[in-house]
Amino acid sequence: MSDTVRIFFEDRELTARADQSVGGALVGNGITAWRTTRGEGRPRGLFCGIGMCFDCLITVDGRPGQRACLVPVRDGMRLTASTWED
């Protein structure tokens, strides 16, 4: 069955399985961080993995503050890192 999708993280095109979350797809592609913290600009990615810690916040199709561990991937989805500089 055709169960892979293409997603975009920043300028990279990635392949993900349709049953993955955004966080799972990024980690599966070797990307472990996509947010920098407000105070010290430190990198963060998945931590609790179940929607409780909010460390994995990411911008999905222009909507900021989405939990990467919960949002399912969708073909053509565009992901951008969350930073405090913009």
Next chain:
Amino acid sequence: MTGDVTCEVAVVGAGAVGAATAYFAARAGLRVVVLDRGAPGGGTSSAGEGNVLVSDKDTGPELDLARYSQRVWREDLAEHGHHWEFEAKGGVVVAASGRSLADLRALAARQRAAGVAVEDAGPDDLPGLEPELRPGLAGGAYYPEDAQVQPALLVAHLLRLARAHGARVLPHEPVTAVRAPGGRVTGVRTPRRRVHAPAVVNAAGTWAGEVAALAGVEVPVLPRRGFVLVTEPLPPLIRHKVYAAEYVGDVGSSDAALQSSPVVEGTPAGTVLIGSTRERVGFDRRPSRAALARLARGALELFPALAQVRAIRAYHGFRPYCPDHLPVLGPDPRLPGLWHAGGHEGAGIGLSAGTGLLLAQALTGAPTALDLAPFAPDRKGLVA
């Protein structure tokens, strides 16, 4: 450890007002003991927004106290301001209709005559002050003196400074009796000890009426519940303390007691605080859906750009108010040795600085910088 203590001033209540009173009294050389039934700053002080406002007060004794407090914040306490994140961010009051703008202009004129710094802002000035404000507002006023502190830090540091001047802080010691044999206060009792003191300052905030009752006098302080919403941290979006000139009546609610006027501001932590409802419902601690909706609606009326922003927290506190909406300050003529410093309603943080210094002046027998008569515990109309 259990053990009776002797001091010159026992302050009952370690909120902002009690902590400021203790600090200034200790700094003036008095031996001070501060008692609280719980943790310092654990009551109303930690359940508000840290307002230090002149903008919301009409001319009269409360504005005089607010202006005096401004001086204390900026002069007597200036060197410590960074500890409690004192931020002179300024306030912007906005009016949606021509009629409320006229009322705001008249208020500003009276305040200006009393010495308050206030600048009228026309509709075209508002985007320059607050770019995200809803377009189409009738106008507003800018109050550069309005400021903000972080109340929990304020209380903790004032008590730290008081301790450095020899004060002793006894948390988790509720006052169970005010001792006044022969019609004169000699101290208080807690479950652990007796505190001998010729002066007892009732700074118990919303619970001041209960402490007064222990001394056999009536102080009509009542709780007024206020909810505050906190959003997710955001990049800087709102620069000032922004609120609406209109007190929005509670037209559609079954609870006629619920009122709100939106107050929206950013904080150093990046969160946006949205206050504040006013309800007279006693000490009801359950979350109120209606109050939360009212706060969110009020914020969106001012700042539509917040629509998709998420609230992550809500909290509430019980503001102490007297029927005539003035605090009760100074010695109680009905019982020598009993003093009051409370009933500041939603302004206790901002007024704590002036209140504390005035009480210290009076406790040391010095002339007070402000006449305390309008705040007298036995003033006309306050008690039967």
Next chain:
Amino acid sequence: MNAPPEPGYDVAVVGAGPAGLAAAVTAAARGRAVLLLDAADRPGGQFWRHPPTPPDGGGEDGHGRSGWGTFTALRRALRDHAGRGRLAYRPGQQVWLVTRDEDGFLIETTPTHDGVEPLPGPARARRLVLAPGGGDRHLPVPGWTLPGVMAAGGAQALLKGQRTLAGRRAVVAGTGPFLLPVAAGLAEAGAEVVGVWEAGSPLAWTRHLPAVARVPAKLAEGAGYAAALARHRVPYRTRTVVSAVLGEDRVRAVRRTSLDATGTPRPGGTEVPVDLVALGWGFTPSLELPLQLGAATRVDADGSLVAAVDADQRTDVPGLYAAGEATGVGGAALGVAEGTLAGLAAAGAATDTAPARRLRATIRAHRAFARAMHLAHPVPAGWTRWLTDDTVVCRCEEVKCAAVRAAHDELAAGDARTVKMLTRTGMGWCQGRMCGFATAALTAELTGHRPAEAELRSTASRPLAAPVPLCELAREARLFPST
């Protein structure tokens, strides 16, 4: 709101894990109109998490999973009741507020993520069963904010829910039997697991053998994981911890340190290269919904605040029941038994029957087992020794250990709530779900007294149980029509 009260549902259940599923299908089977709300997209909770699509080769990926047969039976019942219109199942909905009035409960929800349709308004139910589950309990350790460090449950969720390995070379550390299935899962999925490092003592369980013997299934389950670990040659060390995570922008290695008999880390340690660190120190039940309704609580054997319930899973709030981890961490089988009993009671069915008595016997045995587990796997007494001044305690607000200590030492903070207000621990996005236990434990150590129940209630209370967009908060409350 002056709208006339709508009939709403007979029973609402929050949470579709073992306890919530059991409660919902049990109440529906008794003819009640049931609403089942769950934050996840699929039923099963954390325990029976599974992918949305069958893996290659067909069949569902539950093979060998503990209690999977129980789950598929519950899911069949769920589909059956939903198909007959007796049960409304609403996945992807987080409950953020429950309130109660004379007509029952009002339940407010918000979609868990974009793409889920919001419910048309709040739901009303005469009775409410809360089975909100919980999450991993955490202890801070230097470097634990580096990408590549995950909650043990999170690493497992990635594996169970979406067959994704979070790293290639992993260590699983902390305490408790849950470390075993996490390590076994990672190893089965192809990761090199350099070790399971259990902080507890190997002899701890022997003190509780009678309680363990009452639940033979747990022993068999543990033996299965042990066999899997042996097959993959995963070393199991006791009295061993990760005392630091090393790396710049992601995990490079961990420091392995052994504990002495008092649970205090010995000096030094060995650097072990890894790219995935899975940490678990037991579980923290989610108590915000019971606390919103003012339900009575107690402190469980593991130090967690849990809802107090009677023999029918009733809380002290009329019409409110609790089941599963919220009444004490104890696993799926216990959750199913409690949920079934809560479903019966909430449906108004008799609970003095032989089946109900058997459920209570199961609950008692599993509670005894859970107690033994908690006592055998405490947080090591000397854990704070591995903290450095700049170890982050609160991940959201980046509050360091030194700030927490200064709040106590310099500002005389004497309880966790005051520490929170002075330092902003627990004030960020997660509202203390990650750092709440650690802040309380650290404060307790500084002040020399254990947190009182009232203090735990104060730090576990969250008037908003989930973040809610202001536009949703601002909406007029309308009642969610019943089925």
